[in-house]
Amino acid sequence: MNSLTAFFIGLPNAGKSTLFNALTGRSRKVSNYSGITTDLAQAQMQIADKSVSIIDLPGITSLSPLSPDEAVTISSLFHCYPNIEANLIFFVIDLKRLTPSLALCLEVLEQFPDQVIALINKDDEGELGPQQMDFFAEKLRCPIVCLSSLNQESKVLKAALSNVLSSENFKRASKVLTPKSIQIISADSLPFLSALTNLEGKPIFEVEKEEDQVFNKLLKNTQQAREIMVKGLSQTRRAFSHKIDAILLNSWLGPLIFFAIFLFIFTALFSWATPFMDGIDNLIGALSGALAPMISNSMLQSLIVDGIIGGVGGVVIFLPQIMILFFLLSLLEQSGYIARASLITDKVMSFFGLSGKAFLPYLSGFACSIPGIMAARTIADKKERLVTMITLPLITCSARLPVYILIVGTFIPERSVFGFLNLQGLSFFFLYFLGPVSALIMAKVFRLSLYKGEASNFVMDLPDYQRPRLKAALRHSFQKGMGFLKKAGTIILMLSLVIWLLSTFPRTNPEFTADLNEAQAKALNLENSALGRIGKTIEPALRPIGLDWKMGVGLLISLGARELFVSALGTIYALGEVGEESDTLKERLQQEKNELGEPRYSIATAWSILLFFVFSLQCTSTLAILKKETNGWRVPILAFSYLFALGYGASFIAYQVLHS
Amino acid sequence: MKTKQGDTPLNLSQLRVGEKARIMTLELPQGIKLKLLSYGLAPGDSIQVIARSPLKGPISIQTFQDERIALRFAQARSISVARDMAQ
Numbered sequence: 001m002n003s004l005t006a007f008f009i010g011l012p013n014a015g016k017s018t019l020f021n022a023l024t025g026r027s028r029k030v031s032n033y034s035g036i037t038t039d040l041a042q043a044q045m046q047i048a049d050k051s052v053s054i055i056d057l058p059g060i061t062s063l064s065p066l067s068p069d070e071a072v073t074i075s076s077l078f079h080c081y082p083n084i085e086a087n088l089i090f091f092v093i094d095l096k097r098l099t100p101s102l103a104l105c106l107e108v109l110e111q112f113p114d115q116v117i118a119l120i121n122k123d124d125e126g127e128l129g130p131q132q133m134d135f136f137a138e139k140l141r142c143p144i145v146c147l148s149s150l151n152q153e154s155k156v157l158k159a160a161l162s163n164v165l166s167s168e169n170f171k172r173a174s175k176v177l178t179p180k181s182i183q184i185i186s187a188d189s190l191p192f193l194s195a196l197t198n199l200e201g202k203p204i205f206e207v208e209k210e211e212d213q214v215f216n217k218l219l220k221n222t223q224q225a226r227e228i229m230v231k232g233l234s235q236t237r238r239a240f241s242h243k244i245d246a247i248l249l250n251s252w253l254g255p256l257i258f259f260a261i262f263l264f265i266f267t268a269l270f271s272w273a274t275p276f277m278d279g280i281d282n283l284i285g286a287l288s289g290a291l292a293p294m295i296s297n298s299m300l301q302s303l304i305v306d307g308i309i310g311g312v313g314g315v316v317i318f319l320p321q322i323m324i325l326f327f328l329l330s331l332l333e334q335s336g337y338i339a340r341a342s343l344i345t346d347k348v349m350s351f352f353g354l355s356g357k358a359f360l361p362y363l364s365g366f367a368c369s370i371p372g373i374m375a376a377r378t379i380a381d382k383k384e385r386l387v388t389m390i391t392l393p394l395i396t397c398s399a400r401l402p403v404y405i406l407i408v409g410t411f412i413p414e415r416s417v418f419g420f421l422n423l424q425g426l427s428f429f430f431l432y433f434l435g436p437v438s439a440l441i442m443a444k445v446f447r448l449s450l451y452k453g454e455a456s457n458f459v460m461d462l463p464d465y466q467r468p469r470l471k472a473a474l475r476h477s478f479q480k481g482m483g484f485l486k487k488a489g490t491i492i493l494m495l496s497l498v499i500w501l502l503s504t505f506p507r508t509n510p511e512f513t514a515d516l517n518e519a520q521a522k523a524l525n526l527e528n529s530a531l532g533r534i535g536k537t538i539e540p541a542l543r544p545i546g547l548d549w550k551m552g553v554g555l556l557i558s559l560g561a562r563e564l565f566v567s568a569l570g571t572i573y574a575l576g577e578v579g580e581e582s583d584t585l586k587e588r589l590q591q592e593k594n595e596l597g598e599p600r601y602s603i604a605t606a607w608s609i610l611l612f613f614v615f616s617l618q619c620t621s622t623l624a625i626l627k628k629e630t631n632g633w634r635v636p637i638l639a640f641s642y643l644f645a646l647g648y649g650a651s652f653i654a655y656q657v658l659h660s
Numbered sequence: 661m662k663t664k665q666g667d668t669p670l671n672l673s674q675l676r677v678g679e680k681a682r683i684m685t686l687e688l689p690q691g692i693k694l695k696l697l698s699y700g701l702a703p704g705d706s707i708q709v710i711a712r713s714p715l716k717g718p719i720s721i722q723t724f725q726d727e728r729i730a731l732r733f734a735q736a737r738s739i740s741v742a743r744d745m746a747q
Contacts, residue, residue, distance in 0.1 A: 061699070062694055064694065066694060066695060097727065186690045187690065188690045212690075215690065215693055218694060245710060245720075245728070246710075249711035343713070343720065346717060346718050460731075461730075462720065
């Protein structure tokens with residue numbers, strides 16, 4: 001046999017995913033915080049003449065799962081999932097947290113004695129000598145390799161693995177992983193396991209019969225690990241990390257610095273992105289200006305300029321902001337600060353019935369709800385996890401930015417307030433923070449009603465600080481940017497075409513438009529198109545919130561994905577417009593007139609639209625991930641309904657108040 | 661600092677920043693006890709409080725093996741400790 005499948009097992013934040021990325025050339029998200037990996041990933045690689053398939057799993061702290069992400073790993077290990085099995089465990093030991101790593105390693109070795117190879121990771125300074133390695137290998141009774149996934153090239157890492165996978169050790173991978181005995185688990189693990197048997201129906205888990213059986217076992221392993229540690233290695237030094245903590249965890253300075261950091265990130269997000277966004281905007285304008293005269297067929301010209309450039313261009317403009325956001329978040333996550341930020345926010349979160357563990361999911365939600373909802377897997381308490389997930393769509397995700405920027409920039413006057421604040425900026429800030437604030441309020445509402453439960457707990461390890469790697473942050477940001485462009489080039493492009501088709505066909509009989517001028521003819525064409533008819537049908541529902549059928553169609557389409565609102569409006573208004581006097585959507589919206597010749601949209605309609613977007617869950621991907629994470633339609637349906645009601649209600653109030 | 665030994669039982673939430681103590685018993689749910697232990701906190705260990713958050717927020721401690729752990733005030737209250745005589 002010349003191929004094998006290996007699991008990566010270890011503590012959270014032991015560097016499993018970093019190692020996995022370095023070895024396989026993949027780019028799983030990594031950072032300096034426990035619980036970044038919440039699902040499994042598999043990749044093939046070639047080590048010497050052997051084909052090795054590696055499965056990267058979420059970190060665990062014992063073989064008795066205490067949160068859904070740990071259950072993923074333990075269920076894989078004990079063969080509870082179809083199609084997931086391995087014949088070798090690469091146990092990743094975190095040199096910076098040696099005792100807990102060794103204690104867990106001993107527990108794993110007990111169940112799978114002949115099928116483990118230990119990889120000591122994070123030997124970034126080359127502390128371990130051959131003597132110590134031999135000592136560890138002897139104590140653990142398994143082959144051992146020493147690595148630094150951070151500093152070593154993938155070639156060096158592969159060579160090290162190739163050495164340890166010598167024929168003798170390779171025999172360890174000769175059969176499928178089989179536990180030696182039934183795993184005793186804590187009763188607290190039961191909610192996370194779907195069954196106590198494996199796929200073949202063989203019993204594999206058993207709840208402890210006497211109190212503290214699992215605890216005492218781990219205690220025994222910990223004591224054994226400490227003995228190994230004391231003889232094997234002198235205490236690691238962390239003076240530097242401790243000095244930083246003295247400042248960042250200071251009772252009063254800590255929260256201040258926390259605010260300063262996040263204020264900086266959100267300010268940078270807008271000020272740094274502006275020049276790039278202007279550049280892209282000009283480029284798109286120039287492109288359609290140059291292309292239009294080259295296409296003689298008016299239908300084709302409309303398709304390309306109005307449909308494709310109008311639709312996709314409106315979305316692509318947000319690329320710089322998305323890349324900057326992911327870049328800064330990556331730097332912050334790598335540094336190890338997120339664990340401290342969770343600690344600092346725990347008190348506030350607990351007031352709303354959540355814990356500091358919800359901080360990272362919420363923070364990820366500023367980029368996109370989907371990784372945020374996945375990150376909620378690290379929350380042990382079931383109700384708390386559900387509340388985190390169901391309120392997460394309220395966090396101001398990056399897909400809302402295009403809409404906010406368009407509507408605020410178009411309808412909110414550029415006036416200064418109190419002499420130094422800009423009204424547009426202020427509105428933006430308000431919208432941005434209305435999201436997370438209402439998420440917390442709704443969390444409290446749910447915790448007092450539907451998901452009532454005891455105050456939960458919060459226990460967290462604080463990793464050492466680490467200098468963030470610029471390269472990793474750039475790569476992460478680039479990847480996210482590419483993903484965004486891919487989405488713009490595929491789904492949004494396709495939907496833009498569909499929107500163009502629906503708003504162009506069916507054509508109105510030319511006889512009806514013969515007597516009209518060009519503008520009237522275009523308007524009639526649009527109104528009689530399929531999209532126009534849909535819009536007219538739903539118009540009665542839109543009147544209370546002050547919108548006409550064009551905006552209404554935009555809202556309807558945005559239920560699929562929020563960015564589509566901008567691309568839909570881009571296409572609709574480009575089609576209804578005559579000549580080239582206004583080449584931006586912004587100008588077109590400002591010039592839109594109603595039947596009486598007055599401006600169609602006012603500040604009241606603007607806030608009506610904006611508030612709808614603050615609350616409403618317009619994202620099919622979020623609904624899909626909610627269904628997947630909760631195994632059913634209940635939660636996604638509940639989330640969509642309460643958020644839609646909130647959105648419509650807020651729009652109604654805003655329009656009625658501002659309109660009068 | 662004057663402390664009365666053996667008077668009222670002392671718990672972790674009563675320690676000030678910088679104070680050292682020995683963990684006696686953990687009156688906590690099984691799951692939390694397991695988590696704390698796997699982060700390197702066992703009964704009998706000596707620890708030091710390194711930070712406290714305002715308004716009875718989480719307390720950060722450091723184990724004798726340099727592991728840093730944060731836990732809620734309410735949980736710290738359920739951990740009884742004895743001040744280190746060496747102090």
